Amino acid sequence: MLEVGMFSLLNPKLTPSGMFETAINEVIRGLDVLAYHDGVIVFGITKAEHDDRLPKLLERFAQKNVSIRASKCTLSSLKLEFLDIIVDVKGSCPDPGFSRPSTELESPKDQRQLRSIMGYYSRFIPNFATRAQPLFAAEWKWTAKYEQILGELI
Known part of the structure; x- marks a missing residue:
């Protein structure tokens, strides 16, 4: 049975942003997550896949002393707005708040x-x-x- 995809977006507190990408790529190496600028996306085709990956990332953050700001995190969402794009189980589309007709x-x-x-x-x-x-x-x-x-x- 196909379940809906799940997403989580976490924003670690690392600055400046140029250093972030280098540092965070080292931290997340080997995990099935994506990093871009100041965000890390945990995703899964199924809820179980997402729910398996999220604690692994949080554990890695704890091991490497990476803190995250809860107010900037979105957890276990069926829809994610990131980089002026909306991603959900149907795919991706332009964010109407960013793009103009x-x-x-x-x-x-x-x-x-x-x-x-x-x-x-x-x-x-x-x-x-x-x-x-x-x-x-x-x-x-x-x-x-x-x-x-x-x-x-x-």
Whole structure:
């Protein structure tokens, strides 16, 4: 029987952030968890898998004298908001509080701005490479046709 996925987000108190990633990667080595910037994500396809991994991480934190701030932790959640992305059992999607509808976006002024927009949204768009190909194929000259393609994508 497939159970729903579970997530926990813990924020250890290590600074500055450049040092955090190096230090925390050493602390979590061998554990099935992810670290990014100032967060550690414990995940599992099943609740049992998540519940097996979380105490192992907490034990490792205790062994290495890593403290966590309870107010910055989310434990055993079916949905996780992290890096302006919402992750749940269905997958991931842009955080509506961060992303804006395509109708509110300014048209990109150059390829760099287009790549920035597409870089964020590409992970959420099925068949992105094929559908966005016309936007990147031609030399830069933004037209109504490209505006329409961008609007349909995002």
